[in-house]
Amino acid sequence: MGRKFAALGLCLTAGLFTVSGVVFADDKKDAKIEIHEIMEKVPGKKGLCVTCATAAKAGKWEDAQKASAEMKKYGEALGKNDPPKGSKDSWAKHTKVFGETMTAIDDAAQKKDSAGVEKAAAAFGKSCKACHDAHQKK
Ligand code: HEC
Incomplete structure (x- = not known):
């Protein structure tokens, strides 16, 4: 009993x-982390991407890695949202690239590869418009 x-x-x-x-x-x-939050944290003059690239260039790897680890987290989170506009197929492609770019930045930062961080950050900087054109409501 x-x-x-x-x-x-x-x-x-x-x-x-x-x-x-x-x-x-x-x-x-x-x-899930909202698109809005990710767009506030990652791009922009004071965003994680600039913070990471600047720290990497200065050899401040602890700062760079802290920022890049957060970017990787956001990279995984973006695609879990539904797009405000546009097809799910296209959204899946753009968010996959975004995730891969965030991971590339983090990998480079972990390896203390400043050129690698810069290259991936530059690629990210060129990726805004295509994704916005397809998925951001005007
Ligand atoms: C993979 C897709 C994607 C990429 C790449 C992307 N964005 Fe966005 N972004 C969006 C979407 C979708 C919105 C609209 C969010 C909404 O309406 O809820 C947005 C909104 C924004 C906003 C509006 C403010 C906000 O918080 O909603 C800013 C600013 C912004 N993005 C900056 C950037 C910059 C700068 C880059 C490139 C360095 C970039 N984004 C790259 C998808 C993307």
């Missing part, structure tokens, strides 16, 4: 954890 109750207690506990886990995930932890 005692055992049965113990097992029941476990199930209940597990159930509670599941419920609270879902609520928490919905709330923030696993919530």
